[in-house]
Amino acid sequence: MASARRPSTPGVVHPQRRMRFMLFGILIVFSLFAAQLVKLQGLDAASVSAAAIDRRLHEVTIPASRGVIYDAKGVALAESVERRNITADPTAVATYTKRIDGERVEVGYAGAAEDIAAVTGADPSQLEQTLQASHGKRWTWLQKDVSPQTWQQVKALAIPGIYSEPFVKRAYPLGASMAPLVGWVGSSGMAANGVELMFEEMLTGEPGSTTYELGGRGEIITTGTSSSVPAVPGEDVHLTIDSDLQWFTYDRVAAMVQQAGALSGYAVVMDPRTGDILAAASYPSFDPADDQQTSKSLRNPLFEDVYEPGSTSKVITAAAALEEDIVDLETPFVLPNRLPRGGTRFKDAHDPDNPYVTFAGVLATSSNMGTIMYGEKLPDEVLYDYIKDFGMGREATLGFPGQSAGLVPHPDTWSATSKYTMTFGQGLSSTMLQQLGVFQTVANDGVYVEPRLVKGTDDEDGTFVEEPEDTGERVISSETARELTSILEYVPSAEGTAPLAAVEGYRVAGKTSTADRYDPQLKKYSGVTAGFIGYAPADDPELVIAVAIQKPTRGKWGGSLAGPVFSEVMRYALTTRGVQPSTTTPPEVPLEYDPDAPAPGEGPGVTLGDIAVKDEGTPEK
């Protein structure tokens, strides 16, 4: 070895020494590298790796599916369905080649448009135009809103550059008949009005999220970390609505509004025993399938409009008078042509043909003057309390968006004429639902129950949670209720004010109302509200229905406009719900009397005319 180290050639170093030097250098360099690797992979790894994961990690929200709104029979009124928007990368679509007769031909936009149109049913020239318009771009919408099945068929065509984006669309299978009631959710996912807004929180659910690592091309790294919080779907809401009845009601109201050239119309069907709203239709409505809506068309006048109840109030006044023993059914009245009270001379729509009418006659013929004559005998507070007890001017407990409470002025604020007008339904305002409540109370044996729109909800586990029923609150005795019914049965009879409201085979009780309509825009009375509210069968009421036609231009009387709608809806509802026709006949209630007939229970020679209620001037306070 020693000899090997000696250089064999002058000026040259032995390769062995050079090699040892190089090996030494290599070891030093690799040691430095090893140290750097320990630093990168060991000591600094945690923070660098965290930054790396942070850059790869993406979080995607999983939308929670919105709850379904069902009717009472489980028919879906609003449900969320998955839809697709077809998108295109025109640059890629242009390269679309097809095998035609064994030869590969580049068919480009035209070929792609034709093939896609054949599946989706769109206009091929329209699609081609869309592609041409975005020529040179990398993205465009090609066709919006197709079903997932259609998209699968389009995808199977294997056209390059055709993609889709999923979205959830709110579908309203029953369309316009339900629209103002159910409300609307647009593409933004925000609820607008109706039950959708009323139960927004319940229906929405809790969106979840998925977190995963993404590769350079946007693909999910399958071996990477991923986690997901599942979305909690929204709860389903079950309404008390009967969708068949709702559709029928809507159809009838719409026909009448068009026939009468009216501004709008609405009708409510209720079960008087439970307060369940079985139908609540209003017209005009809107098409929930449109993806644009105005706030004007979305509002539901049935719950939002307030107007003077008119003759409906006479039922309250009559009920109070009967309950307070001021009158009985046969109390005789003598109606004047004019009744001066509080500086005003009140009159009826027609001067009475026969001034000698009983209390029953006053109510049945809807005499304003007769109503004042017994109503003014009620103390202010008593009248006010009865109005309140029947549900007028009460807080809107239903929770329907925009629902109004109406306004019943407190006696402290009454003007000279307030009390008189309020006995026959002017000077106070209420929604149709509140007016329906008056008749519901009478139909339900004198017990008022709060209206109910929602039967219950399905909670997270799918368990049905029932909305509690209102136990009700007695307002008048059952005897008073029966007596009122016997009078109201006269209204839809051949001799009454609303013969068109009669339902053949069933005993019907009801009341027309033709109230002057206060126009908030014009700030004056303009047009009328033609209404009819009634219930059937009168001997055991199953249904109570209210119909109102706002500002008709052809005809104005509640009996002739609202009456026929009431009759048709009532007949349909009674028959479809299997209510047996009435077997009894209405009790005879005398509406008029002979003023010369002897008054029973009085001394001899005293006639009914003598004891009759007459206009004796403004009563002493």
Place this chain on the structure above:
Amino acid sequence: MTTWPVRREEGGRESVVAGIGERLKSPVAPYYLLLGATTLLVSIGLVMVLSASSVSSYQKDGSSYTVFLNQLMFASMGIVLCYVASRVPIKAWKWLAPWGMLLAIGLQALVFSPLGTDFQGNRNWIRVLGFSIQPSEFGKVALVVFGAAVLTRKRRVLGRISHVLVPFVIPGAAVLIGLVLAGHDLGTVLILVAITGGMMFGAGVQARYFVVVAALAAAGAGYMAVGSANRMERIQAWIGDICVNPDVQGCFQKVHAEYALADGGWWGLGLGGSREKWGLLPEPHNDFILAIIGEELGLPGTLTVMLLFVVIAYACYRIVVTSKDFFVRIAACGIMVWLVAQAMLNIGSVIGMLPIIGVPLPLVSSGGSALVAALIGMGILLALARSLPGASAALRGRPSLLRRTLAVVPAPRLRRR
């Protein structure tokens, strides 16, 4: 069952370290070290090329195996050529040297013929029979053999610089390097320069020449770097401490390599578990395969790869030390400089200690020409190792390969008993 070589010391104690030392002194030690290191590197390479290319290969061709099967085919070809090269006698290599050099220069010139193709801005490839061949890889083999042969012939006059330079450097190496430089493949130029310089250094040429050349090279490199925005950017990324995230200009690859290594951490994410190979780290199965090795196999993986190159360097050192033949010494030195310098440039780039130069990791990275050329280089090293005094005798004394293989199968007779 351990098979550690154990030596009984005088006191009767057994020493494992001493046993290994004994084995390393054996004349066949370089041969087996090289064989083992090559086998391991090629195996690790194949497995990691499959893993690292699986995602991009699937995205490109619909199959995760396209790149791997291609690499497997070249590995098979390379192993055959490696075996052949290891059996070619030293004399034959000496005789082949000038012709090999001429062939290499001719092939490299073909790059500028219509057969040549561009790849990523480098004109470095020729297409023959449907294969893309990178002639410069084979040029490395030719340069080593040519240099060793020429310097051996000149060994008596190596004290005079003119004899050192002509004809090895001028025209041999200079023409080859010039052609590669014309194709803009700077990585290969660096390796060829390293081989040329390394062989002269190994041959014992006086150190002062290297000092002068190194000074000139540094000045030249500095001049070229300042003159090019792209090169300045790479140097900034290397030592400028500007790479806080991959979005900084010029830092994308460097930072993603750091991410990959950091993801792997001490023990790795497990084979196949790389995240950065999902279209994030560029060239995951080529120049940056070490980052993926680090990500999947952790620190043991990267250190093993480096250790195997150290083993090759050590084996080459042993050949030089043991051999009496000047050609064998210089050739071993040349091949060592080639493989180790290339490994250093590659690893240094990946771990951020060198600017990103763009050379593959020898024997590991995907790339047919590079793998076949490196295996031929290993074949030559094996031939050199076989030529060591006492080695061929020891190797001949072994039972045949067939007998050795069958020895692990239990004899049927024994089973019958």
